[in-house]
Amino acid sequence: MKFLIDILHPKHVHFFRPLMKRWQGRGHELKIVTRDKDITHELLDLFNIPYVCLSKQKKGLGLAQELLKRWCKLTIMLRDYRPDIVLSIGGITTSLPSRLLGIPNIALTDTETAELSNRIAFPFADRVLTPEWFTRDFGRRHYRYRSFHEWSYLHPHEFTPDPELVKGEGIDPDQPYAVVRFVRWDAVHDQGEKGFSAEDAIRLIQQLSSRMKVVLTTETPPPEALRKFAIAIRIDRMHHVMAFAKLVVGESPSMCAEAALMGVPSVLASSWAGECGNMKVLSDQFGLMEVYDRGGDAVAAAIAMADTPPPRGHMREQRDRLVKSLDYIPEMIEGHIRDLARGKDV
Numbered sequence: 637m638k639f640l641i642d643i644l645h646p647k648h649v650h651f652f653r654p655l656m657k658r659w660q661g662r663g664h665e666l667k668i669v670t671r672d673k674d675i676t677h678e679l680l681d682l683f684n685i686p687y688v689c690l691s692k693q694k695k696g697l698g699l700a701q702e703l704l705k706r707w708c709k710l711t712i713m714l715r716d717y718r719p720d721i722v723l724s725i726g727g728i729t730t731s732l733p734s735r736l737l738g739i740p741n742i743a744l745t746d747t748e749t750a751e752l753s754n755r756i757a758f759p760f761a762d763r764v765l766t767p768e769w770f771t772r773d774f775g776r777r778h779y780r781y782r783s784f785h786e787w788s789y790l791h792p793h794e795f796t797p798d799p800e801l802v803k804g805e806g807i808d809p810d811q812p813y814a815v816v817r818f819v820r821w822d823a824v825h826d827q828g829e830k831g832f833s834a835e836d837a838i839r840l841i842q843q844l845s846s847r848m849k850v851v852l853t854t855e856t857p858p859p860e861a862l863r864k865f866a867i868a869i870r871i872d873r874m875h876h877v878m879a880f881a882k883l884v885v886g887e888s889p890s891m892c893a894e895a896a897l898m899g900v901p902s903v904l905a906s907s908w909a910g911e912c913g914n915m916k917v918l919s920d921q922f923g924l925m926e927v928y929d930r931g932g933d934a935v936a937a938a939i940a941m942a943d944t945p946p947p948r949g950h951m952r953e954q955r956d957r958l959v960k961s962l963d964y965i966p967e968m969i970e971g972h973i974r975d976l977a978r979g980k981d982v
Contacts, residue, residue, distance in 0.1 A: 637973075638665045640717065642710075642724035643687065645671075646871075647890055649679040650789040651725065655966050656685060667717055669710065669729075674855070675871055682872055688713075690729070707733055714739055721973050725785070726750065727757035727764075735760040740976040742969070746785050748772050749908045763972055769913035779972065781963045784914055786894045788965040790875065797879035797898070805869050809880035813849035814942065815895075816841060816865075817886030820855040831887030831905040834859050836931035840885065840938060841865055847942045848882060882945060885938045889915060896924035899955035901946050905934035922954050 639659060641652050656666060668685060670676055672692040680687050690709045694702040711733040714722070719739060724730040727743025734741035743761040745754060748771050758764050764774045768782045789795060799809040807813060818837060832840065841862050844850050852858065852865040853874070869877055875894060878884055884895035884902040889909040892902040896918045902925040909915050910927045918924045926941070928934040 731760035832931040
């Protein structure tokens with residue numbers, strides 16, 4: 637078979653990599669198209685995955701121009717390459733050109749608040765795949781599965797935490813440390829949203845650092861008072877560093893979900909993430925994370941958790957109870973591909 641996969645974000649590299657390895661190992665043909673955003677190309681290069689870049693990330697009014705450019709380039713590519721299936725997260729680049737050319741396409745999402753891209757893409761997708769607990773309904777082409785995007789690459793088939801890699805980053809995995817993550821807040825669904833204020837960030841790290849080592853990773857330059865805590869971790873080792881942390885705190889729903897699926901307690905500060913089904917399941921049903929829409933409340937919760945952490949055994953038990961019921965994402969996606977190949981719902 638011939639596959640085309642659209643990569644718009646660094647996380648999509650992690651998500652699709654198990655599928656890429658699986659299909660390449662079976663002799664299938666893959667074409668990867670990308671958007672030049674953050675460390676997307678760095679990751680692909682690190683994993684020796686060839687790709688074709690269709691655009692560089694734009695902002696504001698430039699977003700519409702970028703999308704039109706991607707549609708035009710992808711339409712030409714699809715016409716010439718003629719893949720058997722097109723896959724993407726979000727589907728905003730791929731769904732319309734694929735539908736116009738009669739090529740089956742699957743769009744996945746776990747982000748309810750990405751309303752604009754969802755409205756543009758999903759009417760043209762042959763199948764829209766979301767987690768079971770996704771809070772929106774997209775009609776008859778909407779299929780639900782019991783898993784998280786993060787489980788694609790954190791499943792034991794794909795990931796085993798390695799303390800030696802953590803040591804290679806200058807961090808002792810046997811000593812307590814907290815991973816703190818600040819984000820840029822420049823995604824379309826981030827507009828008008830927030831996490832920690834500068835004052836919250838300083839208070840958080842100053843108080844955490846009096847209790848344990850702090851490993852700060854940030855997409856934006858930190859305040860002067862926090863620069864000494866910032867560490868440049870090799871991008872393919874971040875999950876190993878998180879796996880041995882005592883606590884993960886930040887503004888990234890993805891990183892906090894990753895921590896939860898590794899049995900590491902996390903505190904998320906985000907004014908929008910609490911609306912998402914993923915976060916509700918991890919926080920309300922399994923107690924694997926705490927979600928706050930106010931930065932000050934998240935700081936207080938993180939300090940309380942640092943002082944009185946949930947027992948490791950309890951976290952592991954809750955994590956195991958959750959993951960034993962989750963779908964294995966590569967097999968789930970392949971089931972949908974088989975359906976489409978038989979002409980179902982196209």
